[in-house]
Structure formats: structure tokens, C-alpha cells
Amino acid sequence: MPSSGQTQAAGVLEGVGVRPTSQRVVVLTELMGERNDVTAQQLHERLRSRGEQLGLATVYRTLGLLAEAGVIDSLSHRPGELCYRWCGEGHHHHLVCSSCHQVVELAECELGSWLERISEAHGFVTTGHRLEVSGLCGDCR
Amino acid sequence: MPSSGQTQAAGVLEGVGVRPTSQRVVVLTELMGERNDVTAQQLHERLRSRGEQLGLATVYRTLGLLAEAGVIDSLSHRPGELCYRWCGEGHHHHLVCSSCHQVVELAECELGSWLERISEAHGFVTTGHRLEVSGLCGDCR
DNA sequence: TTTAGTGCAAAAGTTTTGCATGGTC
DNA sequence: GACCATGCAAAACTTTTGCACTAAA
Numbered sequence: 001m002p003s004s005g006q007t008q009a010a011g012v013l014e015g016v017g018v019r020p021t022s023q024r025v026v027v028l029t030e031l032m033g034e035r036n037d038v039t040a041q042q043l044h045e046r047l048r049s050r051g052e053q054l055g056l057a058t059v060y061r062t063l064g065l066l067a068e069a070g071v072i073d074s075l076s077h078r079p080g081e082l083c084y085r086w087c088g089e090g091h092h093h094h095l096v097c098s099s100c101h102q103v104v105e106l107a108e109c110e111l112g113s114w115l116e117r118i119s120e121a122h123g124f125v126t127t128g129h130r131l132e133v134s135g136l137c138g139d140c141r
Numbered sequence: 142m143p144s145s146g147q148t149q150a151a152g153v154l155e156g157v158g159v160r161p162t163s164q165r166v167v168v169l170t171e172l173m174g175e176r177n178d179v180t181a182q183q184l185h186e187r188l189r190s191r192g193e194q195l196g197l198a199t200v201y202r203t204l205g206l207l208a209e210a211g212v213i214d215s216l217s218h219r220p221g222e223l224c225y226r227w228c229g230e231g232h233h234h235h236l237v238c239s240s241c242h243q244v245v246e247l248a249e250c251e252l253g254s255w256l257e258r259i260s261e262a263h264g265f266v267t268t269g270h271r272l273e274v275s276g277l278c279g280d281c282r
Numbered sequence: 283t284t285t286a287g288t289g290c291a292a293a294a295g296t297t298t299t300g301c302a303t304g305g306t307c
Numbered sequence: 308g309a310c311c312a313t314g315c316a317a318a319a320c321t322t323t324t325g326c327a328c329t330a331a332a
Binding site for chain 2: 123138
Binding site for chain 2: 287288289291298
């Protein structure tokens with residue numbers, strides 16, 4: 001029987017028109033339960049060591065699909081390594097600790113109106129934005 | 142005789158304690174004259190085709206140095222490719238057109254006080270932040 | 283003269299692709 | 308049966324590193 005996390009993931013996949021195969025559900029479920037950034041390699045290794053049977057290429061393909069569908073976000077901190085992260089519902093931003101990489105989600109985004117005004121002044125129509133705040137968390141300070 | 146761009150670049154390098162060799166000056170001068178994102182490969186090819194003699198490894202090493210010194214910014218849009226960009230003076234953000242990749246610099250950053258307040262609430266001390274706004278520019282709309 | 287930087291080629295990674303196989307509608 | 312997804316292995320790329328050589332303080 002599928003866990004509630006898996007059911008939820010399957011629903012998300014169907015919602016964006018991606019067929020919810022078992023591998024895709026496993027990948028998305030893992031991302032939805034992980035607050036921090038993960039690379040494709042880490043994700044693959046983690047799932048394998050837990051006994052899931054799935055190939056590295058499938059992880060890459062799935063992450064690519066999900067990112068294109070806007071279900072997950074991708075961001076790179078270091079050269080040659082892209083991290084993925086579940087966006088959750090609604091629009092928000094993150095605080096990332098430079099030392100331990102802990103991530104805190106900021107519930108609200110107060111940037112909307114400021115951005116619209118300033119973009120309009122340059123002839124732009126904004127389609128999205130991402131804010132990345134780095135700092136030191138309480139433990140690492 | 143060095144152009145004013147080259148003199149300026151050399152000054153920036155000295156300012157952050159990096160020896161201004163001719164290769165580094167060439168790389169930084171190019172970045173300072175380019176408003177948009179560039180990859181190491183693009184930069185290398187562009188300089189080579191202009192007759193500059195410098196190796197790809199040197200471009201990578203220089204970009205790494207400059208990024209670490211905070212002189213340039215690095216950001217990744219796609220997997221396996223990191224882009225670099227001259228930050229200019231002072232703190233600001235960018236509007237990027239999703240279609241033509243044109244970049245507009247936003248002169249002011251009004252995020253400081255909001256961020257400090259919200260970070261403090263989570264026990265963080267912020268050390269920096271980056272805002273990336275994507276949209277469509279007037280021409281592409 | 284001592285140190286730091288460069289170029290080249292090799293190495294180390296990550297990500298993508300081709301193709302045969304297996305699963306789904 | 309037609310189509311899509313997967314796994315494996317090979318290929319394609321980007322980035323890093325080792326080492327001999329060169330340039331600079």
C-alpha cells in the first residue's frame with residue numbers, strides 16, 4: 001500500500017501531465033520529504049541504498065522533467081553540480097546556512113509589488129523570481 | 142599601451158590582492174565590458190578568436206579566483222554549465238529576459254532591512270543575498 | 283633566486299544518449 | 308499492438324589537476 005507521501009506525489013505528477021510511474025513517484029516523494037538541496041547523484045545513491053531499484057539515468061530524466069514542469073527548482077552552488085529542491089506549495093524563498101547548508105523556508109514573499117513596479121519601469125513583464133539568502137544559522141555562528 | 146578598460150581591470154585585481162597578470166587582465170576586461178552571463182568556454186573561445194593567447198585552464202583558474210574574491214558572480218541556469226558575470230560597483234540585482242537573455246541592472250536594492258528582520262527571526266545572520274528576476278523584455282513581448 | 287602563474291594534456295566528474303527490454307494504456 | 312519509460316553502457320562535456328616551463332618580484 002502506498003504511503004500518503006507517495007499518493008501525494010502521484011497526484012502532483014498527474015497534475016502536470018507527467019505519467020506517475022513508480023520510479024518517478026519514488027523520486028518526487030523523496031524530494032518532497034527533503035527540505036534541503038540534493039544533487040541527482042545523492043538522490044540516486046540514497047534511494048539505492050534504501051533498496052529502491054532505479055537507474056541513474058532515470059533520476060536525471062525525472063529531475064529534468066520535474067524542473068521543466070516547474071514542480072521542482074534547480075540551482076547550482078558549485079561548478080559541475082546542479083542541485084534540486086521541491087518548491088512546496090505557493091511562492092516563497094530560502095535562507096541557506098553557508099556552513100551546514102541547513103535551509104529555512106521563508107513563509108511569505110513581500111517582493112511582488114516592488115518587483116512589478118520596478119520591472120515595468122524597464123519595460124519588462126516578470127514571469128518569476130528567485131531570492132537566495134546566505135548566512136550563518138544559530139548553531140554555526 | 143593599455144586601454145582604459147585594461148587599466149581599470151588591473152586596478153580591481155590589485156584591489157583584491159590578486160596579481161594582475163596579462164591573462165587575468167584580459168579576462169576581467171572582457172567580463173567588465175559584457176553585461177550578460179558568459180561561460181568559461183564562451184569566454185575562452187571569444188578571446189582566442191580575437192587573437193589572445195591563453196589557455197582554457199587559465200580562464201577557469203582566473204574565473205575561480207575572481208568569484209572567490211567576490212569580484213564576479215557565478216550562477217547556473219542549466220546543468221553542467223556555470224555562468225559568470227561582472228558585478229559592477231555596489232550591491233544590486235538583475236532582470237533577465239527569458240527569451241533573449243538581455244540583462245538589466247536594477248540600481249537599488251531595497252531588500253536589506255526586510256531581510257535582516259526576517260533572518261533574525263530565524264536565528265540567522267545574513268552574509269549576502271542574490272535576487273534573480275526573470276521575465277520578458279519589451280522587445281520580446 | 284625564489285615564488286607564483288601558465289599551458290598542455292591527462293584525469294575526474296557529471297550529465298546525456300542509444301538501444302534493447304519491459305511496462306502501460 | 309503502439310507507445311512510453313527504464314536500465315545499462317557508452318559517449319559527450321565541463322571542470323580540475325599534474326607537471327614542466329616561463330615570467331615576475
